[in-house]
Amino acid sequence: MANLAQAIRLALHFGEENLGVTDIFGEDVGAPLGGVFTATQGLKTAWNTPLDERGIIGTALGIAYAGGKPVAEIQFCDYIYNVIDLLKLCGNVTWSSAGEYHVPMVLMTPVGSGIHGSMYHSHSFESIATHIQGWKIVMPSNPKDAYGLMLSAIAEPNPVLFLAPKALMRQKGAELIPGEPADEKTLHNMIDAPLGDRSDWQPNWPPVEDYRVAIGEAKIARAGTQLTVVTYGRMLPLSVNAAETLAKEGLDIEVIDLRTIYPFDLPMVKASVEKTGRLLVINEDTEVTNFGEHIIRKVLDEAFYSLEVKPELLAGLDVPGVGLAWGYEQNSVPQADDVLAAMRRLATERA
Amino acid sequence: MANLAQAIRLALHFGEENLGVTDIFGEDVGAPLGGVFTATQGLKTAWNTPLDERGIIGTALGIAYAGGKPVAEIQFCDYIYNVIDLLKLCGNVTWSSAGEYHVPMVLMTPVGSGIHGSMYHSHSFESIATHIQGWKIVMPSNPKDAYGLMLSAIAEPNPVLFLAPKALMRQKGAELIPGEPADEKTLHNMIDAPLGDRSDWQPNWPPVEDYRVAIGEAKIARAGTQLTVVTYGRMLPLSVNAAETLAKEGLDIEVIDLRTIYPFDLPMVKASVEKTGRLLVINEDTEVTNFGEHIIRKVLDEAFYSLEVKPELLAGLDVPGVGLAWGYEQNSVPQADDVLAAMRRLATERA
Amino acid sequence: MPATPWIAPALDAQLKIAIHDKMALGRATEEMMIRMMRTGHGYFWIGGPGEEGFNVPLGLLTKKGHGPDYDYLHLHYRSSATILAMGAEPINLLRQMRATATDPYSKGRNFVNHFAIKPWNVVPVTPTIETQYTTVIGTALVQQRHGGDGLSYVTGGDAGSAEGDFWTCMNWSTRPGRELPVLILVTQNEFGISTPANQTQNNLRLNERANGFGIRNACVDGNDPIASWHALVEAMEYVRHERKPYCLQANVSRLYGHSSSSGANRYDEPDCLGLYEQRLIRENLMTQAEIQAVWDKHNAQLAQDLQIVIAEPMPDKSHVLQHVWHEGPAGN
Amino acid sequence: MPATPWIAPALDAQLKIAIHDKMALGRATEEMMIRMMRTGHGYFWIGGPGEEGFNVPLGLLTKKGHGPDYDYLHLHYRSSATILAMGAEPINLLRQMRATATDPYSKGRNFVNHFAIKPWNVVPVTPTIETQYTTVIGTALVQQRHGGDGLSYVTGGDAGSAEGDFWTCMNWSTRPGRELPVLILVTQNEFGISTPANQTQNNLRLNERANGFGIRNACVDGNDPIASWHALVEAMEYVRHERKPYCLQANVSRLYGHSSSSGANRYDEPDCLGLYEQRLIRENLMTQAEIQAVWDKHNAQLAQDLQIVIAEPMPDKSHVLQHVWHEGPAGN
Numbered sequence A, B: 001m002a003n004l005a006q007a008i009r010l011a012l013h014f015g016e017e018n019l020g021v022t023d024i025f026g027e028d029v030g031a032p033l034g035g036v037f038t039a040t041q042g043l044k045t046a047w048n049t050p051l052d053e054r055g056i057i058g059t060a061l062g063i064a065y066a067g068g069k070p071v072a073e074i075q076f077c078d079y080i081y082n083v084i085d086l087l088k089l090c091g092n093v094t095w096s097s098a099g100e101y102h103v104p105m106v107l108m109t110p111v112g113s114g115i116h117g118s119m120y121h122s123h124s125f126e127s128i129a130t131h132i133q134g135w136k137i138v139m140p141s142n143p144k145d146a147y148g149l150m151l152s153a154i155a156e157p158n159p160v161l162f163l164a165p166k167a168l169m170r171q172k173g174a175e176l177i178p179g180e181p182a183d184e185k186t187l188h189n190m191i192d193a194p195l196g197d198r199s200d201w202q203p204n205w206p207p208v209e210d211y212r213v214a215i216g217e218a219k220i221a222r223a224g225t226q227l228t229v230v231t232y233g234r235m236l237p238l239s240v241n242a243a244e245t246l247a248k249e250g251l252d253i254e255v256i257d258l259r260t261i262y263p264f265d266l267p268m269v270k271a272s273v274e275k276t277g278r279l280l281v282i283n284e285d286t287e288v289t290n291f292g293e294h295i296i297r298k299v300l301d302e303a304f305y306s307l308e309v310k311p312e313l314l315a316g317l318d319v320p321g322v323g324l325a326w327g328y329e330q331n332s333v334p335q336a337d338d339v340l341a342a343m344r345r346l347a348t349e350r351a
Numbered sequence C, D: 001m002p003a004t005p006w007i008a009p010a011l012d013a014q015l016k017i018a019i020h021d022k023m024a025l026g027r028a029t030e031e032m033m034i035r036m037m038r039t040g041h042g043y044f045w046i047g048g049p050g051e052e053g054f055n056v057p058l059g060l061l062t063k064k065g066h067g068p069d070y071d072y073l074h075l076h077y078r079s080s081a082t083i084l085a086m087g088a089e090p091i092n093l094l095r096q097m098r099a100t101a102t103d104p105y106s107k108g109r110n111f112v113n114h115f116a117i118k119p120w121n122v123v124p125v126t127p128t129i130e131t132q133y134t135t136v137i138g139t140a141l142v143q144q145r146h147g148g149d150g151l152s153y154v155t156g157g158d159a160g161s162a163e164g165d166f167w168t169c170m171n172w173s174t175r176p177g178r179e180l181p182v183l184i185l186v187t188q189n190e191f192g193i194s195t196p197a198n199q200t201q202n203n204l205r206l207n208e209r210a211n212g213f214g215i216r217n218a219c220v221d222g223n224d225p226i227a228s229w230h231a232l233v234e235a236m237e238y239v240r241h242e243r244k245p246y247c248l249q250a251n252v253s254r255l256y257g258h259s260s261s262s263g264a265n266r267y268d269e270p271d272c273l274g275l276y277e278q279r280l281i282r283e284n285l286m287t288q289a290e291i292q293a294v295w296d297k298h299n300a301q302l303a304q305d306l307q308i309v310i311a312e313p314m315p316d317k318s319h320v321l322q323h324v325w326h327e328g329p330a331g332n
C-alpha cells in the first residue's frame, strides 16, 4: 500500500498527465530531493524555487492568471506566515474582479506535530486558513483520501489548500489506490528514488486511475450512537482507535473524518449530533479562535436543542509553540490518552 | 472632549514623557502627516519608515531587544498580512528563549469598516490576532478607554496589539481624559497641526495625567438582566444604542465592552450569562473561525447549563471582502438594524 | 497558431498627435473622477494625473491580447492612461469610480483604477502595494516557456519598492538559464503618501537597485512622452527578444496629491500635458485650437458618460454573494 | 559610562593558536552533537561544521557585552563556533541538543544552535529563515542613536538571501542621513537544503547585490581563518567608525550536509580545520602532536559534559506554561 507521501506523488503524476498540471514547485520540490517528505519525487513538472515563500505564492497566482495549473508547496506550514496577504489575494481576486479572473491553483503544505519538530515544524494551520476567504481546504487522514482529494483539488477552479498531516506521511493505507500495484515493494521500486546519486533515475509510474473524493464530503470513519467526534488528519486514527477501545467498554462512538475542512460537511455533522446528542471536536491547533470552535458554533446554530451535554473542543494548549522535548509536546498537543479520556468523559457525562 | 485619534496622541505623548517610549514609527507616522488618522501628530519620537511592513515589525522587535520601547504602527490592519510570521516571533521569543529576552512593544493598527474603505480598508483583525500566541490585544470603544488602554499597553512588558476602530477615530468621548482641557476648541488649538505648511508648528501639550485601563478588565457599558451582549470597538456604541431602544420595548439588556480582547474578561462574561441565561456576541470580523466563537465556546465550557437559549454570534458575512458600494458593506457587515434585530430576537426567544 | 510578432509603430506626426489625444483623455477622465468624488458621486479617488506622459506610450506599445503570446499587465493604481491608451472606455472608469453594479472591473467592489480585463491580459490591480511584483513572475514564466515575443510588465510607485517583493521580482527573473521576460517599471514621484522619497531612499534612481542583479536598467523623464516612448521601445525590444528582465524608472509628477484622502488638490509640479502641448505647437504639429478641440471632445463625452453612469443601478444585497466561487471550468 | 572603545587584538602567533583551539572546539562540539543524535540523545541536529574558519574570527572580533555599547548578534543556526569563540560553554550546546530542562537557551524548546544570551547581546536565533535581517535594523538603530562603536551584525545562508528581508535590511540601513551600523554577513555554501545555489542565484557573490544600494561589500574565503580575520577587521572597522552598513560574504563548506534530516553524513568539501592545521604546521606554529592534544582535550571534556547532560532532567508538564508572559518590569 502506498504511504501518504507516495499517494500525493501518484496524484500529482495523474494530475500532470490528465488534469493539466503545469508546474509543481517550491523549496526542494524538484530533483534531486523531490520534497522534504518525497511527495514530489520524479514528477516531470517539479522544480526548485528560490528560498522565498512570497515568490512561490506570487508565481502560483501569476501562472494561474496565464492559464496554467500550478501546484505550489510551502515546505512546512510553519513558514507560511509571511504570505498571508498573498493567500488572501488568491482567495479574493475572483470576487474583487467580479469573476473576470479566477484562481485555479493548489497549495500544499505539511502541518501538525508528532515528528519532534519543535517550535517550527509543529504548527497547525486550519484555524487561520479557514479565516481566509475564497479557499477550499482539504486534509486527508489516509493515502487513498489523499489521492482522491488531491485530484479534486487539481480539478477545482478555485484555490485549494491541501494540508498534509506530516506525522502520517509515512503511514500506509488500508486500501489500494485504483491502479496501484498490490505489492508495496513493487510500488517502491517503481516510484521511489534510490539513495545516493539519482541523476539518471526515472520513475516508472503505475497506471493509476481517476478517483476523486469530492470536496465538501466528510466520511463516517466509524459509526456510533452515543457521541459524535468530529476530527481530521492526524487526530483521525487516534480517534478511531480510541473509539474501538471504548467499544470494549460498551461505548458506541461515531467518528467523522471531515476530509474537507472548508466548506465542511455540516449536514453530516448535524445529522450525527441529532442522533447522539453529544459533540466532541478534536484537532491539534491551539485552542483560542480555533476552527473547532466554528464547528461547535455551527452545530449550536443548527442543533442546539438536540445537545444533551455541552459540546467540547479538545485542542492544543494556547502556548507560543510546541517545544522540542517530548514533555512539551505531550502536554500541549492532544495525545492518544487525552483523546480517549475526553471521549469517555463526554460519552458518559450525565445529561 | 478629545476624539479617539487625539486620545491616542495624548497617550503616546504621556508615554514619551513618562513611560519610556523611544520610538513611534510607521508609514507616514512622522511629520508632516502624523499618521493617516493624525494619531501621531506632533509627537517628538515619531518618524516615517520606508513603505515596508516587514521592516517595521523587525525594527520594533530589534528596538525592544536593545532596551528601547517601540510603538509601531501598521497603517491599516489590511496591510498586516505579510508580517504574520514576525508577529508570531514577537509573541514567541520570550517563551522560546525561556525568558532570556522579552518583548516590550506596542503595535497599533486601525481596524474595521464604516468609512467606505472598500476591500482593503475594512478588514478586522481580532480573529487572526487572537490565534497568535504571546500577544495581549486591546480595542477601545471610546477616547478615554483608548487613553487608558494605551498607557497600560506601553507599560506592559509583553507585546500588545492596540486595535483602533477606524470608524470611531473622529468620535468624541463623553468623559474627559484626566488633565485634558475642558473645552475641545482649546484642545484643538493646542495639539492639532494646522492645515498647510506645518514645518514650524509645535504642539502645546496639555498636562495629561496617568490614567490606566487595566489589560484584561471588561466594563459593563449598560447593565441589564435579560440578555448578555458581548462586544467591543465599533460595535459597542451600536449595541448600547440598540439596548436603549429596546429598553423602551421593555427589554433589559446588558452590554459588555470587552476592551481587552485577549486575555478577555471571562469572569465578567460568565457572571453576566449566569444572570441573563442568554448570550449574543457581536463583532464585524468575518464569521468563520471568528474570535466570537471562542467566546461562545468558553462560555459553554463554564456556563452551558445556565444558557436558556442558544448563544449566538452576529458577525460579518464570510465573503472575500467588504465591497466599496454601500450595498455591499450594508449587507455583509452588521449594521445598527441587524444589531437591534438580533438583540430583540435573542432577548425574546422562548426558552 | 502563434501570434504575429510585435512591431512597435513608427513615432510619426500622426502618432504624436494620437499620444496627445490619449494623454488628454487620461487627464480629462481623472479630473472628471475627482469632480465626481467632490460632488458625492464616489467615495474615494486615487489615480494617475501626472503620469500620462509615460503611461500613454506604455499603453500604445503594449502587445494587446489574450494569452501568453501577448503582454501581461500587472498595474499600479495610477495606470488609467495606460488602459485608456489601449482603448478602454472611459465610462467604465467612471462606473468603478461611482461603484455601480455595472462597473466591469469589480462590480462596485474595488476602488477606482483597480482594473481587471482578461481579453487584454490585464490581471487584477491589487490594493496591496508591491504584490504585483510577485505575480508578474508567474505570467512571465508561462511566457518564457511558451516562446514568442510576449512579455509581462509590472508597475508600481517609488515608495512601494521598499517592499521585499521588488527584490523577489529581480531575483526570480534572473535565475541562471531561466531568465524571465519581465519589464520591471517603477514610477518615481518622490512621495509615498506624505513621506518624501529622500527620507527613505538613498538613491532616487531606483532602477539602479537592479545593478545588484546585473539587470539592465535605465531612467527616463516620464513627463516627456517622446523620451518615454523611446525608452520603452528600447526596454521592450530587449525583453521581447533577449527574454531577460529590464528595469525602467519613469520620473513622474503626482499632480493631485496622493488621493482624495489627502485632498486631491492640484500641486505645482511639472505637467506632462502642458509641456507636451507646448512642444506640439512649437513643432507645428498641432495648433492651440486643435488642442482645445481635443479637450472639448473628451470633456463633452465624459459629461455624457457621467449622466449615463449616474442613472445606473448600485449593487445591492443580491450582489454580495456573486463570484465568491468560480463555477465554470478552470482556466483563465 | 560609555564602554571603552573596541580595539581588535593583534593577530600574533598566540592568537593564531587560539583561533585553532576555538575552531577545534567548535568542530568537536558539533561532532559530539551529531553522535548524540545518532545514539538517541537528541531528536534533530543542525549546525556549523565547515564554518569555523569564519565563525571563530567573528566571535573573537565581537565586542562582547550587554547594551548598545556592545555588538548585537543576530545569528544563523550554524553559528556555534562564534559563540564558543566568545566563551560559551560547550555543555550548554549539548543541553540544547538533548533538549533538557537545563538548556539555558530555550529550556529544551528549540532546536540546537538556537541561542539567546542576553549578557552578550545574542538575540534569539529564529528558525524562520532571514527574519534576523529585519530585527538587526532595530538594534542598529538604537546604536546609531546611542553613539559609541558598537555595531549589530547579522548572519544567514546564501539561499535565505532570496527572502525580501535581505532587501529590507539593505534599504533600512541606507536611509539618507540615517545610515545604520550594520554588518550584513552571508555564508555562501552553495546550497539551500538540496537546492544548488546555481539554480537560483545568478551571481554566487551575493555581497554584490549590495551594489544596488551603494553598500560597501566584499567576499572572503571563509575556509581561511586568517583571510577571514582580516576581512572582518576591515568590515568591522568601517561599520564601527563610519557608522554605515557593510556586506561581507564568506564562502564556506557544509561538511555534514544540511541537517540530521539529510543524514548528517560527511561530505567531501574543503575543510577549514585541516587546511588551517597544515598551515600552522607549515608555519611552525604548532606540531602535529600539539594539535592532537587540542582535540584530545576538547573531546575528553565533551565526553564528560555528555555524561552530565544525560543525567539532567527533561522538561515535563510543569514547564509548559513557564515564560508565556514576562512578569517583571519591561526592558532587556
Ligand SMILES: Cc1ncc(C[n+]2csc(CCOP(=O)(O)OP(=O)(O)O)c2C)c(N)n1
Pocket: B027, B051, B075, B079, C078, C127, C128, C129, C130, C156, C157, C158, C159, C160, C161, C187, C189, C191, C192, C193, C254, C258
Ligand atoms: C502593503 C501596503 N502597505 C501600505 C499601503 C497603504 N498605501 C497605499 S498607497 C501608499 C503609498 C504608495 O507610494 P508609492 O509606492 O510611491 O506609490 P504612489 O502612490 O506614489 O504612486 C501606501 C503606504 C498599501 N496599500 N499596501
Ligand SMILES: Cc1ncc(C[n+]2csc(CCOP(=O)(O)OP(=O)(O)O)c2C)c(N)n1
Pocket: A027, A051, A075, A079, D078, D127, D128, D129, D130, D156, D157, D158, D159, D160, D161, D187, D189, D191, D192, D193, D254, D258
Ligand atoms: C522562512 C523559512 N522558509 C523555509 C525554511 C526551511 N529551511 C530551513 S533551512 C533551509 C535552507 C537554508 O539554506 P541557506 O539559507 O543557504 O542556509 P544554510 O542552511 O545553507 O546555511 C530551509 C529552506 C525556514 N526555516 N524558514
Ligand SMILES: [Mg+2]
Pocket: C157, C158, C159, C187, C188, C189, C190, C191, C192, C193
Ligand atoms: Mg510615489
Ligand SMILES: [Mg+2]
Pocket: D157, D158, D159, D187, D188, D189, D190, D191, D192, D193
Ligand atoms: Mg546555504
